[in-house]
Amino acid sequence: MTLKRxxxxxxxxxxxxxxxxxDGEMASDMTIVSWGGAYQKSQVNAYAVxxxxxxxxxxINWDExxxxxxxxxxxxxxxxxxxxxxxxxxAADAIRLCDxxxxxxxxxxxxxxxxxxxTPASEDFGDLLxxxxxxxxxxxxxxxxxxxxxxxxxxxxDICDVFDLEAYPGKRSLEKRPINNMEWALLCDxxxxxxxxxxxxxPEGQDxxxxxLDTIKDSVVWWxxxxxxxxxxxxxxxxxxxxxxxxxxxxIEEQKQPVAMLWDAQVFDLDGWIIPAGLSDExxxxxxxxxxxxxxxxxxxxxxxxxxxxxxxxxxxxxxxKHIDLGIEMAPHMPTDPNNAKNTFLYNYEFWxxxxxxxxxxxxxxxxx
Amino acid sequence: MSDTTDPTTASxxxxxxxxxxxxxxxxxxxxxxxxxxxxxxxxxxxxVLISFVTPIGQMLYRSVENDIVADTLPLTxxxxxxxxxxxxxxxxxTVYEAFIRDMLIAVEAKNHTxxxxxxxxxxxxxxxxxRRSGRQIEKLNIETDGPFKEALIDIDKNWGEVETWATIKxxxxxTTSGYFLNAxxxxxxxxxxxxxxxxxxILLTLFGRTLWMSLLITFSCILLAYPVAWLLAxxxxxxxxxxxxxVLLPFWTSLLVRTSAxxxxxxxxxxxNDVLVWIGLVAxxxxxxxxxxxxxxxxxxxxxxxxxxxxxxxxxxxxxPPTYLxxxxxxxxxxxxxFWRVYFPQTVPGIGAGSILVFILSIGYYITPEIxxxxxxxxxxxxxxxxxxxxxxxxxAAALGTIxxxxxxxxxWCYDRIVGIDNVKLG
Numbered sequence: 001m002t003l004k005r006x007x008x009x010x011x012x013x014x015x016x017x018x019x020x021x022x023d024g025e026m027a028s029d030m031t032i033v034s035w036g037g038a039y040q041k042s043q044v045n046a047y048a049v050x051x052x053x054x055x056x057x058x059x060i061n062w063d064e065x066x067x068x069x070x071x072x073x074x075x076x077x078x079x080x081x082x083x084x085x086x087x088x089x090x091a092a093d094a095i096r097l098c099d100x101x102x103x104x105x106x107x108x109x110x111x112x113x114x115x116x117x118x119t120p121a122s123e124d125f126g127d128l129l130x131x132x133x134x135x136x137x138x139x140x141x142x143x144x145x146x147x148x149x150x151x152x153x154x155x156x157x158d159i160c161d162v163f164d165l166e167a168y169p170g171k172r173s174l175e176k177r178p179i180n181n182m183e184w185a186l187l188c189d190x191x192x193x194x195x196x197x198x199x200x201x202x203p204e205g206q207d208x209x210x211x212x213l214d215t216i217k218d219s220v221v222w223w224x225x226x227x228x229x230x231x232x233x234x235x236x237x238x239x240x241x242x243x244x245x246x247x248x249x250x251x252i253e254e255q256k257q258p259v260a261m262l263w264d265a266q267v268f269d270l271d272g273w274i275i276p277a278g279l280s281d282e283x284x285x286x287x288x289x290x291x292x293x294x295x296x297x298x299x300x301x302x303x304x305x306x307x308x309x310x311x312x313x314x315x316x317x318x319x320x321x322k323h324i325d326l327g328i329e330m331a332p333h334m335p336t337d338p339n340n341a342k343n344t345f346l347y348n349y350e351f352w353x354x355x356x357x358x359x360x361x362x363x364x365x366x367x368x369x
Numbered sequence: 370m371s372d373t374t375d376p377t378t379a380s381x382x383x384x385x386x387x388x389x390x391x392x393x394x395x396x397x398x399x400x401x402x403x404x405x406x407x408x409x410x411x412x413x414x415x416x417v418l419i420s421f422v423t424p425i426g427q428m429l430y431r432s433v434e435n436d437i438v439a440d441t442l443p444l445t446x447x448x449x450x451x452x453x454x455x456x457x458x459x460x461x462x463t464v465y466e467a468f469i470r471d472m473l474i475a476v477e478a479k480n481h482t483x484x485x486x487x488x489x490x491x492x493x494x495x496x497x498x499x500r501r502s503g504r505q506i507e508k509l510n511i512e513t514d515g516p517f518k519e520a521l522i523d524i525d526k527n528w529g530e531v532e533t534w535a536t537i538k539x540x541x542x543x544t545t546s547g548y549f550l551n552a553x554x555x556x557x558x559x560x561x562x563x564x565x566x567x568x569x570x571i572l573l574t575l576f577g578r579t580l581w582m583s584l585l586i587t588f589s590c591i592l593l594a595y596p597v598a599w600l601l602a603x604x605x606x607x608x609x610x611x612x613x614x615x616v617l618l619p620f621w622t623s624l625l626v627r628t629s630a631x632x633x634x635x636x637x638x639x640x641x642n643d644v645l646v647w648i649g650l651v652a653x654x655x656x657x658x659x660x661x662x663x664x665x666x667x668x669x670x671x672x673x674x675x676x677x678x679x680x681x682x683x684x685x686x687x688x689x690p691p692t693y694l695x696x697x698x699x700x701x702x703x704x705x706x707x708f709w710r711v712y713f714p715q716t717v718p719g720i721g722a723g724s725i726l727v728f729i730l731s732i733g734y735y736i737t738p739e740i741x742x743x744x745x746x747x748x749x750x751x752x753x754x755x756x757x758x759x760x761x762x763x764x765x766a767a768a769l770g771t772i773x774x775x776x777x778x779x780x781x782w783c784y785d786r787i788v789g790i791d792n793v794k795l796g
Contacts, residue, residue: 068758096761099482099500171637176744207568221661222744236638350497357760358493358569364752365571367744 026286029059030085036064037227038250042306043088043137045324047294058286069093073102073276082276085287088137091130091270092349098133099353103274104284105132111288115315116297124297124313128270130349135295136272136312138303141335141344142180143266145233145248146240148258159265160188162240163216173229173241176222178363179352180242180267183345185212187265197351206359210366222367233259245335249308253326253333263340267347270312310336429774432552432767435545438537441484442471446541454535454559464534465517469509476503490762491547491557492536498527535559548768572769575749580776582667582748583731589671590678590727591720598682598719603691613683620676628737631669635660635741661743669741670731677730678723685719722793725784729777749773 032048034040040062048060063084065072070093076082089097097103108129112121122129128136146156151168161168162184174181186196186205189212199205213220221238223229229243230251245266251257273295275287293299300311301319308330311317320331331337335344385394439446444467452460475481485499505524514520522529539559540547547557554570555562564570597616601609619627634640637656645651659665689712697707735750742748749769756766784790 070761071758074761096486099486099496101479101483224739235633235636237636353500354489354494354497357490357762360760361565361569361571365569365574368571368574368747 025282026289027085027280027283028057028286029061030283030286030290031061031063031083032086032088033063033065033069033084034088035066038307039246039309040064042303042309043294045306046303047290047299050299051290051293070096070102073097074100076276077102077278082278084276085279085283086291087274087276088271089274091134091136091272092347092352094134094272094274095131095349095353097274098131102277103133104277104279106135106275111135111291113292113296115313117315119315124315126314128312130270133274134270134272135274135291136270137295137300138271138307138309138312139268139334139336140271140309141245141266141268141340142175142242143245143248143335144240144242144262144264145229145251145259146262147233147236147238148260150236150239155260156240156262157264159184159262161262163188163212165216165219168239170239171219171221171232171237172216173221173223173232173238173243175242176224176367178359179356180347181213182206182209182359182363183267184265185209187345188212193345196345197348200359201351201355206362210362213366230259233257245333246307246309249333253323253328264343265345266335266340267345268335269347271309272312304330304334308333310334428763428767429771430767431764432548432771433544433546434764435540435547436543437480437484437487438541439543441475441480442468442537442541444468445471445537449534449538449541452534452538454531454538457531459518459529459531460534462516462518465521465528466511466515469506469517469521470511472503472506473509473511476507486761488536488540490551490765491540492532494527495533495536498525498533501525502528545764548764549772551765552768552772572749572752575747575752576772576776579732579748579750579773582663582746583728586667586670586674586731587678587724587728589667590675591724593671594675594678594682594723595716595720598679598686601679601683602686602689616676616679619672624673624736625740627673628669628740631665631672632660632741635665635668660741661746663742663746665741665743666738666746669737670734673737674727674730677726681722681726682716682719685716685722689715717788718792721784721788725781725793728780732773732777 032043034043044062048062052058052060066088069087069089073082073084073087076084094103098105108122108125109120112125112135114120115124125136128139130136144156144159144162146168148155150170154167156162156168162172182200183196186199186209187193189208191199191205191208200209221228221232221241223232223241223243226244226247229238229241230247232238232241233251234255234257240262245261248259248261251259252261273291275284275291279287295313297313297315298319300313301316301321303309304311304316304320305322305324311320317331317336320334322328323330332339335341382390382392385391387394445464448464448467449460452464472481475484481499481503482496485496488499489496502521502524506521509517509520527533539557545557546562550557550562551565552572554565554573556565597612601612601616603609604612636642637658639660641659642651642656646653646656651657659668693711693715694707697711698704702710732748733750735748735754738746738748739751739754742751750773753766753769753773756762756769781790
C-alpha cells in the first residue's frame with residue numbers, strides 16, 4: 001500500500017508542477033543552439049543580452065551543436081523529447097529539416113516584425129526566405145583568402161587564379177566536399193554561370209569538374225573545419241584557400257596577418273533560425289517572442305557590429321555601423337557590399353538536395369584515388 | 370549459534386540444525402547468495418541493457434529496416450506487385466490512382482518529402498521530384514480529376530519514366546538488403562544486386578584501408594612499446610615511476626590537443642621541417658609532406674594509442690621474475706636465446722592484450738584521421754560519421770557499422786583460435 005501511496009503522491013506533485021508551469025504563458029528558460037565561436041558571441045551580444053535585460057527572470061542556455069543539428073533534431077524527434085527551442089542552421093539544413101517535418105512552418109508576416117520603415121517582413125527579407133521554416137539572420141560568403149606576401153606583385157583577382165599553378169605556385173586549401181568546389185571548377189573550365197548547375201547534373205559535367213580539380217589535386221590541402229584555412233594561411237602553409245568571409249575578416253583585421261580577400265565568384269549562403277516542430281505551447285510562445293525581437297531591423301544590424309556577416313533584412317543594411325572593438329566601418333567588409341558583390345555566385349539549394357549523395361560518393365572516390 | 374555445527378548422529382541423510390537435510394539447506398543458502406548477488410548487479414545489468422544493448426540493437430536494425438515506402442505508399446506498393454519492373458511498360462492507371470490516393474494522405478502528414486529523401490539515396494532526383502510533385506498533387510481531387518496517369522506525367526515528366534516506378538517497386542519491401550549492398554559498393558536494381566559505377570566505388574577501399582592501417586598502427590605500437598615497457602618493469606622504482614609519469618601524462622592529455630600538436634609539428638612550415646632545413650638535410654623548396662596523408666595518420670595514432678600498448682605489457686613484464694633470465698644464462702644461454710626462448714614467451718599475453726586494445730580502438734577512430742588524414746588517411750568511420758551527421762543516411766551508416774562490428778568480432782574469434790583469449794592479461 002505504501003508504494004501505491006508514494007506513487008500517487010509523486011503523481012500529484014508532478015501534475016501540480018506541470019500546472020504551475022502552464023500557468024505562466026511563456027516558459028521561463030529556453031535553449032538556443034548555434035555554432036559557437038565569434039558567431040555565437042555576436043548573437044549573444046546582439047540578441048540575448050538585450051532580451052534578458054528586458055525580460056527579467058528569463059534564462060537562455062546556449063548549445064554549440066549546430067554542425068550536427070539536423071541529425072540531433074531527427075534523433076530528438078524520434079525519441080519524442082525535443083530539448084531545443086531555437087536552432088541556428090544554414091539554409092540547406094533548414095530546407096532539409098522542413099522537408100522532414102522537423103522544423104515548424106510559419107507565416108513570415110505573422111511571426112516576424114515588420115522592418116522599421118514599415119515594410120512587411122516577407123518583403124524585407126524577400127528572396128532570402130528560402131523555406132517555409134527558415135528565419136534568415138545573416139548572409140555569408142564562402143570565398144578565398146590569399147597571403148599577400150606569397151603571391152608576388154600581381155595578387156589574384158579572379159577565381160580561376162586558384163587553378164593557375166604557374167602564376168601562383170604553392171598549396172591551396174579547399175573544403176573536403178563537392179559543394180562549391182565543383183561549381184568553381186566548372187566556372188574556370190569555361191562554363192557560364194547560368195549553366196553551371198545544368199552541366200553539373202550530367203555525369204559528363206561531373207567528370208569535367210573533377211578533371212579540372214585534378215589539375216590542382218596534388219597542391220590542395222583539404223579542410224573540414226572552417227578554422228582550418230585561416231590557420232593554414234597564418235602559418236604560411238598555403239598560398240590561398242577557401243573559407244567563410246567572417247573567418248578571413250578576423251585573420252585580416254583582428255590578427256593583422258598578411259592576408260587579403262579575393263571577392264570573386266564567392267558563394268552566397270544564408271544562416272538563420274528554425275523552430276523545432278512539436279514544442280509545447282508555453283515554450284513556443286517564448287521562442288516566438290524572442291524570434292520576433294531578435295530578428296527586427298535594429299537587432300540584425302547590431303549583430304554586424306561583432307562579425308562581418310551581412311544582415312538578412314534589407315532595412316538593416318543602412319544601420320550597419322562600426323565594429324564594436326576595432327572601430328572600423330563594417331559595411332565594406334560585408335559580402336553584400338556592392339564592391340564585394342560584383343561577381344557573386346548563387347548557391348542552388350534544390351540542386352544539392354538532389355545530387356548531394358550522388359556527387360559526394362563520386363567526389364570522395366575521386367579524392368581517395 | 371554453536372548448534373549449527375552440531376553433528377547429527379542419526380543415520381540417513383545428514384541433517385542441518387533445523388532438521389532439513391543438509392544438502393537442501395546448502396542449496397537454499399547458495400540460491401539465496403546467488404539471488405543476492407544478482408540483485409546487487411541488477412542495476413548494472415539493467416543499465417547495460419537499456420543504455421547499451423538496446424540502442425545498439427536498434428541502430429543495427431536500421432541497416433535492414435525499410436518501412437517508410439510501404440507505410441507511406443501502401444496502396445501503390447500493393448498495386449505495383451503485379452507490375453513487371455524489368456518491362457519497358459509504364460504501370461497501369463490503377464497504380465497511378467493508388468499513388469495519388471497515397472500521396473494525398475502523405476502530403477497532409479508531410480511524409481512525402483521524407484520518402485523522397487529515402488528514395489534519393491537510391492536514385493538521384495527523387496527528393497525534389499517528391500517535394501515538387503507534392504505541392505501539385507495537393508490540389509488534385511481524387512473523385513473528379515482522373516485519369517491520373519496523364520495528370521501526373523503533366524506535373525513532372527519523371528512520373529512517365531519506368532525507372533522512377535522501378536525504384537519505388539525495388540525498394541518497397543519492409544526490410545531491405547539495399548543498405549548492405551551500398552555499404553560494399555553495390556546497389557539494388559530490379560534485376561538484382563549490381564556493382565556501383567566505378568566512379569562511385571569507395572567504401573570497400575576504405576574498409577581495406579582501415580584494416581590495413583590499423584594493423585600497421587598496432588605493429589608500430591608493439592615495436593615502440595616493448596622496450597619502453599621493459600624499461601618500466603626493470604628499472605629501479607624511482608626512475609621507473611618517473612618514466613611511468615611520462616607515459617601517463619600524454620595518456621591523460623586530450624586527444625584533440627595531441628592531434629593538433631602533431632599537425633603543427635609535421636606540417637611543411639612546421640618544427641620538424643624547419644629543423645631538417647636548418648641542419649641542411651632537406652632543401653627549403655623540397656620540404657617533406659608528412660601530414661594530411663597516411664603517414665600523418667599513422668604517426669599521430671601510434672602516439673595516441675601507445676599507452677594502451679605500454680600499460681598491459683608493463684603489467685605483464687612486472688610479474689616475470691628476473692631469476693628466470695639469470696637461470697637461463699647460468700645454464701649457458703646467450704643473451705638472445707635467453708630473451709627469445711625464456712623472456713619473450715612470457716610477455717606474449719601482454720602483447721596480445723595491448724594489440725587487441727590498440728587494434729579495436731584504432732579501427733573505430735575518426736577524429737584523428739579526420740584532422741590529420743587528408744584524403745588518403747581517412748578511415749571507414751569517417752564515412753559513418755558523415756552519413757550519421759551530414760547526409761542523414763542512417764541506414765547506410767548502420768550497415769557500415771554492422772559490417773565493422775562483424776569484422777572486429779571475426780578477428781577476435783581468429784585471435785582466440787590462434788593465441789587464445791585466456792592468454793590475454795590486462796593487469
